[in-house]
Amino acid sequence: MSKKTIWTIIAIIVIPVLAFCVLTFNKDSAIAQSGKPQILKFSSTMCLECKEVEKIFGEIMPKYQGDIEYVSIIVDSGKDMNNKLIKKYNIKLVPTVVMINSDGTTAKIIEGAIAKEEYEKCIKGLK
Numbered sequence: 303m304s305k306k307t308i309w310t311i312i313a314i315i316v317i318p319v320l321a322f323c324v325l326t327f328n329k330d331s332a333i334a335q336s337g338k339p340q341i342l343k344f345s346s347t348m349c350l351e352c353k354e355v356e357k358i359f360g361e362i363m364p365k366y367q368g369d370i371e372y373v374s375i376i377v378d379s380g381k382d383m384n385n386k387l388i389k390k391y392n393i394k395l396v397p398t399v400v401m402i403n404s405d406g407t408t409a410k411i412i413e414g415a416i417a418k419e420e421y422e423k424c425i426k427g428l429k
Contacts, residue, residue: 339428342400355397
């Protein structure tokens with residue numbers, strides 16, 4: 303066999319395998335492996351209670367910037383990653399806040415809005 307034939311065969315095998323790996327990369331696992339505690343806030347653009355929770359986190363999170371990763375997820379956006387995260391954390395209503403320790407374990411799931419002080423108490427408990 304010539305070198306050209308060998309390279310053609312390798313290309314036929316390698317390119318599809320690489321494409322498969324890139325296309326099936328699990329985006330939600332990339333979120334969960336930052337090495338920092340994380341807060342995932344699931345909300346909807348039509349939800350008034352979600353807007354209240356967003357305002358509370360807008361006040362709280364600047365204190366923890368750099369220490370805790372905060373991700374706001376709009377569940378009605380229809381993005382594939384959001385659907386996977388909704389399933390992973392079994393999100394049934396909004397607002398729901400998922401607090402994750404730095405080792406990737408779920409520390410707390412809060413459904414509905416609670417007082418600002420309660421959120422801060424939960425955040426301080428993240429490892």
